[in-house]
Amino acid sequence: MNIMENDDRELGMHRPISRRDFLNGIAVGLGVLGPGFAEAAQFAQDSPDYYPPALTGMRGSHNGSFDVAHTLRDGRFWKTAGTPVDTRETYDLIIVGGGISGLAAAYFYRARTSPSARILILDNHDDFGGHAKRNEFRPQGRLLIANGGTLAIESPFPYSKEARGLMDELGIDPVKLSDEAGKAADHHVFDGLQSAIFFDRETFGTDRLVAGVPGRRRGLGWREFLVKTPLAPEVQADIVRLEEAKVDYMAGLSSDVKKDRLSRMSYKDFLLNVVKVNPGAIPFYQVRTHGLFGVGIDAVNALDCWGMSYPGFQGMNIAPGATMRMGFTPRGEATPKPEYFFHFPDGNASIARMLVRSLIPASAAGHTAEDIVTAKFDYSRLDKSDSPVRIRLNSTVVRARNAGDPASAKEVEVAFVRDKQLYNVRGKGVVMACWNMMIPYLCEELPEKQKEALKYGVKIPLVYTTVAVKNWAAFKKLGIRNISTPGMYHYGVSLEEPTTIGDYHAAPKSAEDPVLLRMTRTPCKPGLSERDQHRMGHADLFTTSFETFERKIRDQLVRILEPGGFDPARDITAITVNRWPHGYAYEYNYLFDPEWPEGQAPCEIARRRFGRITIANSDAGAAAYTDQAMDQAYRAVSELVG
Numbered sequence: 001m002n003i004m005e006n007d008d009r010e011l012g013m014h015r016p017i018s019r020r021d022f023l024n025g026i027a028v029g030l031g032v033l034g035p036g037f038a039e040a041a042q043f044a045q046d047s048p049d050y051y052p053p054a055l056t057g058m059r060g061s062h063n064g065s066f067d068v069a070h071t072l073r074d075g076r077f078w079k080t081a082g083t084p085v086d087t088r089e090t091y092d093l094i095i096v097g098g099g100i101s102g103l104a105a106a107y108f109y110r111a112r113t114s115p116s117a118r119i120l121i122l123d124n125h126d127d128f129g130g131h132a133k134r135n136e137f138r139p140q141g142r143l144l145i146a147n148g149g150t151l152a153i154e155s156p157f158p159y160s161k162e163a164r165g166l167m168d169e170l171g172i173d174p175v176k177l178s179d180e181a182g183k184a185a186d187h188h189v190f191d192g193l194q195s196a197i198f199f200d201r202e203t204f205g206t207d208r209l210v211a212g213v214p215g216r217r218r219g220l221g222w223r224e225f226l227v228k229t230p231l232a233p234e235v236q237a238d239i240v241r242l243e244e245a246k247v248d249y250m251a252g253l254s255s256d257v258k259k260d261r262l263s264r265m266s267y268k269d270f271l272l273n274v275v276k277v278n279p280g281a282i283p284f285y286q287v288r289t290h291g292l293f294g295v296g297i298d299a300v301n302a303l304d305c306w307g308m309s310y311p312g313f314q315g316m317n318i319a320p321g322a323t324m325r326m327g328f329t330p331r332g333e334a335t336p337k338p339e340y341f342f343h344f345p346d347g348n349a350s351i352a353r354m355l356v357r358s359l360i361p362a363s364a365a366g367h368t369a370e371d372i373v374t375a376k377f378d379y380s381r382l383d384k385s386d387s388p389v390r391i392r393l394n395s396t397v398v399r400a401r402n403a404g405d406p407a408s409a410k411e412v413e414v415a416f417v418r419d420k421q422l423y424n425v426r427g428k429g430v431v432m433a434c435w436n437m438m439i440p441y442l443c444e445e446l447p448e449k450q451k452e453a454l455k456y457g458v459k460i461p462l463v464y465t466t467v468a469v470k471n472w473a474a475f476k477k478l479g480i481r482n483i484s485t486p487g488m489y490h491y492g493v494s495l496e497e498p499t500t501i502g503d504y505h506a507a508p509k510s511a512e513d514p515v516l517l518r519m520t521r522t523p524c525k526p527g528l529s530e531r532d533q534h535r536m537g538h539a540d541l542f543t544t545s546f547e548t549f550e551r552k553i554r555d556q557l558v559r560i561l562e563p564g565g566f567d568p569a570r571d572i573t574a575i576t577v578n579r580w581p582h583g584y585a586y587e588y589n590y591l592f593d594p595e596w597p598e599g600q601a602p603c604e605i606a607r608r609r610f611g612r613i614t615i616a617n618s619d620a621g622a623a624a625y626t627d628q629a630m631d632q633a634y635r636a637v638s639e640l641v642g
């Protein structure tokens with residue numbers, strides 16, 4: 001199919017696919033509320049058929065989850081908010097945000113106070129887990145699971161005692177799980193397939209798929225690979241030089257001086273001005289950093305790229321070891337830690353589910369890391385008055401304040417909006433496990449310096465798209481399993497790795513069986529500072545409809561896979577776009593950020609306790625990792641319980 005002919009009919013835009021993105025059940029008659037408030041009013045999550053993981057279409061920050069927050073940001077909320085309805089509930093602890101950090105805070109608080117501690121967790125999304133979200137599909141009746149966000153347990157640095165302890169108590173041993181998964185026979189079903197790059201005509205002049213990426217599965221040599229690409233011969237020659245030649249491009253300088261200089265230039269500038277590659281090579285590398293940084297090589301420093309073993313440094317005699325001018329993630333690359341490669345089929349949503357099952361045992365059966373994968377959750381049990389811990393979904397917090405002088409306050413008041421109604425609830429303390437940039441709007445009494453610090457980091461926008469397809473025959477015919485698409489809307493497409501754990505067996509028996517495809521997008525604007533690029537990305541994601549995503553996805557897949565017989569109108573059965581405008585926590589980037597003195601980094605000022613208000617979440621560590629979310633929860637709880 002010629003791309004010019006890819007009209008909506010051929011792409012299958014008219015085909016009925018699974019893209020339900022609404023839930024049954026709405027709030028009814030509220031009135032004056034007593035302590036059994038959540039039972040008195042029938043909210044969506046109280047319905048027995050409420051099950052968000054099965055929803056497809058636009059997920060992640062789904063429609064309806066951010067409107068209240070944005071009116072608060074724009075200064076419009078309180079003009080029409082009215083007086084809150086008092087739920088007359090009181091809790092030992094209120095937690096804003098039901099991601100890993102909020103759930104871990106509940107776990108730590110209960111462990112350090114009492115099993116009967118009364119805890120309320122409020123989250124604006126229709127599901128718990130924050131970024132750690134689960135997506136389910138049932139092509140041909142078979143359960144296939146994917147992560148809607150947070151995937152990997154491993155982190156740049158080893159887990160702290162507290163985070164490791166929490167994982168142990170939950171019964172999650174990633175090394176053991178990794179060994180077990182590796183032994184499963186069906187783990188190797190895609191082993192014969194290669195990695196590929198798709199050169200799109202808008203960027204490279206012609207549409208061409210080239211399999212056998214050097215250095216990856218059954219990869220070719222660089223020359224052998226590049227000669228098949230549409231890149232000009234002089235560009236190919238420079239890529240070979242960059243990848244293979246052992247040249248010291250900063251001869252005569254000490255390793256320390258080289259590191260310092262590299263930390264002050266982008267990798268793009270290193271390639272163009274130091275290695276002096278032909279500018280035609282830049283599009284080949286531009287999005288290489290997107291997965292970790294959400295921006296291209298123009299906004300990531302060359303030292304970070306050295307730390308992550310990018311090409312060009314192999315002859316430069318740079319001594320091993322990180323410097324403080326490296327970002328958090330590349331710095332961690334140099335640190336030894338336990339080796340494993342394991343992730344749950346739904347990523348760290350399984351950790352969130354294990355936390356919820358521990359906090360509210362009636363929500364799901366089972367007790368192991370294996371049985372959590374297929375455990376059916378009963379969301380109607382999450383917010384019941386007979387449970388000490390309650391999770392209230394679709395509830396956006398709009399205010400959290402000390403009741404009285406912060407220095408002596410014994411209580412907090414928290415206001416939240418649920419189904420367009422404003423409510424008030426009281427607690428002995430509150431952990432803000434939400435996003436840092438929201439907190440100044442929620443806690444107006446905070447000192448100005450702390451508010452500025454909370455606003456500093458700009459979360460990284462990301463999209464994890466999952467496409468359910470009837471079979472993977474086209475991949476088999478083309479001999480490929482994952483394709484980098486450096487010029488396209490999503491920068492990569494791959495077959496979802498099959499995982500076997502407990503009763504869950506995702507691996508297809510043959511190429512005719514249904515599978516999931518994973519696609520990733522990170523909108524940004526090359527040339528700006530990293531934080532400004534993320535701001536542009538937010539705007540892009542909040543203004544792009546699901547229909548636009550769907551069209552782009554279908555077009556991208558047919559252009560790559562049609563030579564293998566793929567027909568988007570026939571083969572796609574469901575699409576889930578996990579849109580995360582406020583994704584990864586911002587990790588400092590010393591290409592743009594100053595080096596702050598000890599204790600003065602924005603995240604350190606931002607996370608200071610204020611009376612009975614403490615601050616958790618991964619932004620508080622300026623590091624986008626699960627163990628960081630747990631560590632920050634532990635600290636925030638410690639500040640409340642002493």
Ligand SMILES: Cc1cc2nc3c(=O)[nH]c(=O)nc-3n(C[C@H](O)[C@H](O)[C@H](O)COP(=O)(O)OP(=O)(O)OC[C@H]3O[C@@H](n4cnc5c(N)ncnc54)[C@H](O)[C@@H]3O)c2cc1C
Pocket residue numbers: 069096097098099100101102122123124125129130131132148149150151152153154155395396397398433434435438442462463464580582583584585616617618619624625626627629
């Ligand atoms: C696409 C993606 C992939 C990732 N992959 C990985 C990975 O592989 N490994 C890894 O370790 N980390 C990964 N991360 C980083 C991830 O952010 C952290 O690991 C961790 O899940 C963060 O947990 P958290 O609780 O701090 O924040 P979140 O998960 O963001 O949870 C905070 C919650 O607070 C809610 N909230 C915000 N404001 C309010 C309000 N006013 N009222 C009520 N609720 C509110 C938010 O909506 C959210 O649900 C990924 C992140 C994304 C977006």
